[in-house]
Amino acid sequence: MASKILIVEDEPALLDTLEYNLSRQGYHAVTACDGQTAVSLARSIQPDLIVLDIMLPQLDGFEVCRILRQEMNVPILMLTARDAEIDRVVGLEIGADDYLTKPFSMREFLARVKAQLRRVRLDRSEAQIVPTEEVERYSFGNLQLDVTRHQAYLNNQTLPLKPKEFELLLYLARHKGQVLSRDMLMEQVWGWNFSGGSRTVDVHMRWLREKIENDPAQPERLVTVRGVGYRFEG
Numbered sequence: 001m002a003s004k005i006l007i008v009e010d011e012p013a014l015l016d017t018l019e020y021n022l023s024r025q026g027y028h029a030v031t032a033c034d035g036q037t038a039v040s041l042a043r044s045i046q047p048d049l050i051v052l053d054i055m056l057p058q059l060d061g062f063e064v065c066r067i068l069r070q071e072m073n074v075p076i077l078m079l080t081a082r083d084a085e086i087d088r089v090v091g092l093e094i095g096a097d098d099y100l101t102k103p104f105s106m107r108e109f110l111a112r113v114k115a116q117l118r119r120v121r122l123d124r125s126e127a128q129i130v131p132t133e134e135v136e137r138y139s140f141g142n143l144q145l146d147v148t149r150h151q152a153y154l155n156n157q158t159l160p161l162k163p164k165e166f167e168l169l170l171y172l173a174r175h176k177g178q179v180l181s182r183d184m185l186m187e188q189v190w191g192w193n194f195s196g197g198s199r200t201v202d203v204h205m206r207w208l209r210e211k212i213e214n215d216p217a218q219p220e221r222l223v224t225v226r227g228v229g230y231r232f233e234g
């Protein structure tokens with residue numbers, strides 16, 4: 001079955017171009033030209049990927065992303081006409097998975113789409129794997145990581161971690177006590193072809209601290225090594 005992609009863009013020419021090229025690649029493209037329609041369509045069709053412009057009527061792309069991220073785990077590729085770091089940072093903080101700055105080449109756009117959909121397929125295939133008797137777990141006091149179930153627990157309560165949050169925490173835990181640079185974490189957790197920048201690591205680290213630290217402002221497990229990166233203290 002063809003992957004469903006929701007394109008949210010208020011420039012008619014660009015919207016038509018994106019829809020045409022995605023359809024040529026065999027994807028099922030659905031379009032919206034304002035934020036309110038985008039939210040309604042996303043809820044009804046449950047897309048495999050959302051391509052989301054920031055500047056939209058009714059609800060802007062940031063608000064659409066914020067609303068949908070609370071309801072579903074669909075990857076979101078944001079489009080911005082401004083090459084401003086603040087746009088990228090805000091987008092990542094509210095849950096976007098990747099971004100592209102206009103103008104962009106269609107080859108790069110399609111490569112980003114393919115990469116995000118590949119991640120969706122991998123997540124789904126992992127979820128369908130039947131656990132064997134060999135279960136990989138890590139325990140650090142009141143924090144446990146169950147690799148087989150892709151789940152973390154704090155004080156025996158399930159932690160609501162996003163996939164990348166769990167992967168980042170797991171990689172840090174597997175290298176307990178080692179100082180890991182942001183570039184290394186980006187390559188190992190997001191992959192070498194991810195273009196979100198090392199600030200992505202900082203954003204996800206802040207989210208993790210809010211969920212596992214007693215005082216996120218004074219972290220005891222996820223420690224910052226100034227000028228270098230991060231270290232996990234079990």
